[in-house]
Amino acid sequence: MAAIAMNTTKKSPLLCLLCTFLTITTTVTSFEYQVGGAKGWVVPPSNDTRIYNDWASENRFLIGDTVILGFRYKKDSVMEVSMEDYKNCNSSHPSYFSNTGDTVYELDHSGPYYFISGVSGHCGKGQRMIIKVLTTDQDAGKGNGNGNGTAPPSSGGEADGHHKSGSAVTLPLGGVSSSIVAFGLAGLAAASMF
8 A cells, every 4th residue: 555655646746747837838939919010000101112022921820829919099990800891991890899999819710810900091191000820730841930939030129020929938839848848758767757
């Protein structure tokens, strides 16, 4: 009977390590993206109407990431629309609408998301964006934009591109979390020897 109790006691650290490892790996993949940087969600200059789509194409969005669309213009809004409504800048049938000025939108499925401004004329001037969310399989081995597991630097610094959420551990899936995985597996192997 003493052997059974001793064996169970020695496996407790293994169970604890496994739970910690699973907790860490589930919070590693979420990023928060600031659309438009310090300027936010605004009508772009007439010579840069692709600014939001260019920005979105430089990032690798995954399920669970969030985009922040902030705007100061009191009469502006952001809408998620269908591909057809995006192409035609049609704001009459949005699947999502916000005019709060500080919109946080969670990307909860893979595939494209189509965003436009709900203010007449703004979409046609370039205040629209397509975000493509990858599945984990599509993103395997690609990191979050530049091949090393981190978001690519943006021209305007952290406020202009990717920054980490302050409410959760948000490490990229590349080098750092690979080290965590290797450490966790080594710990599991060592604990099982005892």
